[in-house]
Amino acid sequence: MEDSYKHKGMRRSLVRKLREKGIRDKRILDAIGKVPRHFFFENALISHAYQDKAFPIGEGQTISQPYTVAFQTEKLKVEPGNKILEVGTGSGYQACILLELGAEVYTIEYNKVLYERTRKFLPLMGYRPKFFHGDGSRGLPRYAPYDRIIVTAGAPSVPNSLIEQLKIGGILIIPVGDSERQQMYRITRTGERQVSRETFDYFSFVPLKGDEGWGKG
Numbered sequence: 001m002e003d004s005y006k007h008k009g010m011r012r013s014l015v016r017k018l019r020e021k022g023i024r025d026k027r028i029l030d031a032i033g034k035v036p037r038h039f040f041f042e043n044a045l046i047s048h049a050y051q052d053k054a055f056p057i058g059e060g061q062t063i064s065q066p067y068t069v070a071f072q073t074e075k076l077k078v079e080p081g082n083k084i085l086e087v088g089t090g091s092g093y094q095a096c097i098l099l100e101l102g103a104e105v106y107t108i109e110y111n112k113v114l115y116e117r118t119r120k121f122l123p124l125m126g127y128r129p130k131f132f133h134g135d136g137s138r139g140l141p142r143y144a145p146y147d148r149i150i151v152t153a154g155a156p157s158v159p160n161s162l163i164e165q166l167k168i169g170g171i172l173i174i175p176v177g178d179s180e181r182q183q184m185y186r187i188t189r190t191g192e193r194q195v196s197r198e199t200f201d202y203f204s205f206v207p208l209k210g211d212e213g214w215g216k217g
Contacts, residue, residue, distance in 0.1 A: 031100035087136035088152035105129035137210030159212035
């Protein structure tokens with residue numbers, strides 16, 4: 001795995017593009033500038049690694065568009081030391097960004113093949129979140145509560161299980177909608193039974209699988 005001067009230059013170009021698109025948090029831009037996204041691509045496809053677009057990674061999943069990763073992360077308001085649950089490990093790229101921001105990351109993946117692949121691969125890059133395989137739509141109650149929860153797949157509604165696993169003052173970012181398009185929601189738990197809800201732009205994610213997502217599959 002080589003991270004050459006050329007690759008670093010491509011990352012700088014990507015960071016400039018994200019800044020132009022409205023990403024303002026310097027810590028997030030710096031994190032994206034550090035994580036070698038081309039490591040997630042086969043050699044023949046490396047030219048796609050620093051384009052601002054999603055790309056298939058197998059198993060019907062994608063590595064998210066860098067702008068989407070930056071947008072979700074910015075809305076999550078990550079602070080160093082935050083305990084974060086990521087629902088949908090996928091390629092592991094989002095988890096790397098969260099780790100670069102100083103978070104303690106718990107990440108759960110529904111697809112066993114992706115879970116095994118990413119669990120073995122990220123440590124080779126020097127990134128070590130806590131990996132789990134299972135139904136992320138139900139969260140990971142064993143390690144709750146969390147300061148932040150980020151969902152990287154489209155949900156039909158906001159799972160109650162995830163809200164219940166937030167600390168008071170904790171934030172959940174989740175795309176909600178149908179199978180074609182979802183609106184980004186930010187849910188802040190303001191009390192034991194109170195939440196505030198904000199909505200942002202529309203995106204297109206792969207479906208959230210599981211009991212509180214789109215079911216099994």
